[in-house]
Amino acid sequence: MRIGLLTEGGYPYVSGDARLWCDRLVRGLGQHEFDVYALSRSERQENEGWIALPPQVGRVWTAPLWTAEDDGTIYGRRARRRFAECYGELAAALCAGNAGDPSGASGESPAAEADRFGSALYGLAELARDERGLVGALRSEAAVRALERACRAPGALGAAREARVPDLLAVAAHLERALRPLSLDWYEDDGLGSVDLCHATTGGSAALPGLLAHHFHGVPLLLTEYGVRLRTHYLAGTDASPAVRSLLAAFHGRLAAESYDRAAIVTPGNAHARRWQERCGADRAKLRTVYPGMDASRFAEVGESPQSADPDTLVWVGRVEPAKDLVSLLHAFAEIRKEAPKTLLRIVGAPDGPDGEAYLGHCRALAAQLFPDEAEGLHAVGDNPVSFEEIGGPELPSLADAYAAGAVTVLASVVEGFPISLVEAMFCGRATVSTDVGAVVEVIGGTGLVVPPRNPRALAEACLALLRDPARRERLGAAARARALELFTVEQNTTAFHGIYLEIVSHTPVSRVVLDDAGEPLPFAVPAEAHVPGRWTHPAARVVARGGPGWAKGAPVRATPPRTTPPMPATEGAR
């Protein structure tokens, strides 16, 4: 089947995010045909070119997000009115309340608000398709006026009511940037209309073409988010005024809710992303956590020989930056040295940016202060029990060697997303001690020790416990390796997506007109029961025959929220 892979600033660009994952996915699923629809994030990215593409990638469509050609389309009167209506609706939906806040200022129900946003979005998309371009209109005074009207309307958000003219202009400019995918020419029958499934690799802008393909052609959408786009938007925090930030937050929140709502299946990368998605209105029934896959082969040798480790060495691997809290690790190590004086600590990693450089210097100073160099005898040169190293040196030629060097791998971060170094340690079959941050607990799942963050004493105790108990170390290491091989391999990731593709396509096939040899539409080529329009499992759109039994009129009782259950002919009989 043909899959439209939607990316934003990622695959197939050389400097793209998550290109490794996409590349493995595309190579791993050679039985499918991929069309890549890539949005580039900067001119530099475009100039750097693409990575080598495997033969299963059919066509690559690219479009810039960083610039928009004002094609000089002059709208007629009717198009202008249509634009003003749709944009006004969009603005009203943004000003009416907050997507992330169900008990917000809006008087209407959240579902009605979401519907309003969706219909305005699709209205704009249809306009862009009919008029071949939306950029000029989105920058026009009509857009700013519609925003102003929505902000001054009764019942608008408090922050939006404060909006001044520069704020309105900033919001309009941002919306223009965010809605650039609407003006693309991807939505024709030979573009996204010809794929069987859209796979959006991130939320936000990349999901937008998927939403439109779903709207125009009924192509099902699979949305994968390894980092929740909405959260990234919040963390990017600019110094814009509250009015701008609240309107933009509302836009991104509503866009996220709309994409979760329309997507056939949403795959978060970890439980943390999953929580955010649930929070933003994703239906639990369509969430499937698919862990990112990593290449296990380079750790195979180390992982299968647990005896190679130095029993008295702790290893920390990662990029050196303040969030990793090496200071706390050093203090913990001081405690460990009191109990077990022979222990060594190897800190392996390069600093990350100027902050990281400064932090590394600070840590070196602290290590020198805490642990004076000590020598074996009177005539030997002293050595510090803490060593700072980088991968690629003579002692540690590869990453696997770094993990192999120690019996216990430590992670002391205070902030962590998906802890890659922890997964690598698990692949290497090393016992681990980590802090309870981010997705650590979810990843380690009982095959290593977890302590609270910023607690050197707890960290020290956990490390000591492992250092003193080789048998337990071995047990934990083996369990960790087994767990990692089961959950975090590339094969696992690819297989999961393969299954999800098949599941989606079996549940929501795209209905197409089948042509015969002469190019005429073939009547009855697709049986009527192959496609049932609408969602008739939706409570609002239930099909009950007039005079039907009374028990059929109530809302169906189910364990999961019933909104987005895929339409299945079987339910017909159940009624």
Place this chain on the structure above:
Amino acid sequence: MSDLGALDRPGTPDSPGSWDERSQGWLAGETSGSHTAGGETAPGTRGGDDAPAHTYAHAETPAHTRAVAEAPQRERADAEPLAPVGADAKSLTRARADAETPAHTRADTDLPAARRQPAAPRRAAADPVKALMHRHRELCERAVDPLEIAAGLEAHGVTDRTAARFRHRDVFSLAEEMYARVPRDTGAPARPAALDVARARADWALLTLLPGALCAATVAALHLTHGQARALAAAVGVLAVALALRAALTRGPLAAADRRPPGSLAHAPGSRACTYWLLAYALLGDGLLDAALAGGPDGPPTGTADGPWPLATAPVLALTLACAPAAWSAHLFAVRARRRLTASRALEEYSASVRPLLIGMFALFLCALTALLAVCGAALGEPADYAQTVTLGALLLLARLLTTHGFTHAPALVLTATVMTEATATATVFAGRLPGCGFLATPVETLVDHWGPGSVPALACGAAALALLIHATRTLTRASAHAPEDRPC
């Protein structure tokens, strides 16, 4: 419990002393904290079954150190991130019973229990969330919705386990409480920061003087040379002025809008050609029309004002010199308009305040052009053709201003129409010489007889300038025409 929030303090410890003290105090506070927490927690506030965020902790983490392993006992162990040995023997045994994998940590059994005893009584704060809010004051105050606080808290390392200590089932509900409790001042909002305004810079200020200077040099050369050398001087001069004009218009306030993305069309095609055509007509047109009506022209222009095809150098010199006042008035307009943008609250109000600004700027330029024209006319000893020159200057300025602000369509249209009008007027005079076509020349002849040859360009440019002025008062007073450059936000 105020010390509990220390877990998510954003800074990192920088000396062993303070770090030890803090963690010591944190450890120390646990006994009292555990009791109050156990006593106060109402049953059902955090039902284990409906807390999805905890489920994986329940299901998958039996092998923690005791610090966080007691997920099943969370109801009572919320406030004990690190329970002291012996303080809660029951929970310890329960935790052991719950653990299922062999990987089961009890590191503390190896350590002397005495070390873990509290060193000082804890300071018990009644309201831990308040302390947390104080710590994240800035985050709370600038947040526009609870999710923003949640994202910020998570970035500072707050997890659901931390949130549980504040008696919330997850970070989101903690953030909601914080968002709801932030005092929102209803007073006047802070005055918005002024938008960055383009400053006058030496490069474009000097560049705008260049066309005028080159044109003056060319005129001087025409006056001083004869014959072959004059033709050469004229050719070089025209080329130099054209290049200088082009350079002057690529930078500064007269440059095509730089907020337009690269690659898009900066000019409507042809508008530059039209400008050069209009300037050429100002130089040659009146003389040609005059000569044509008298039956000529009898030869090519000689570069003087008294030949068979006289040149009008004063208007062109004045117009090229007017580049500088044009740039300055455009700069003034842009700066003032940007300032008004910051100050105004409604779009209508903004338009109303910019309109007089535009008219004032326009009048200022016309005054400067008239003065320059008078000076040039006096210096060259030529009649200063005020009507056609001032209208042409007005037309060119308005066309350029509109182009600068991104409205390329109307100027191109109007300039083309003007060029066509002037060309047609000249052509009809020549067409009138054909047999039987004398009537074609009548309108222009009548016009010239009454008001002189300058009336044709004056009427054409005047009508065009008026049309552009009306268009500009509608479009250039819009806020979207003065939108600041793209900034990611």
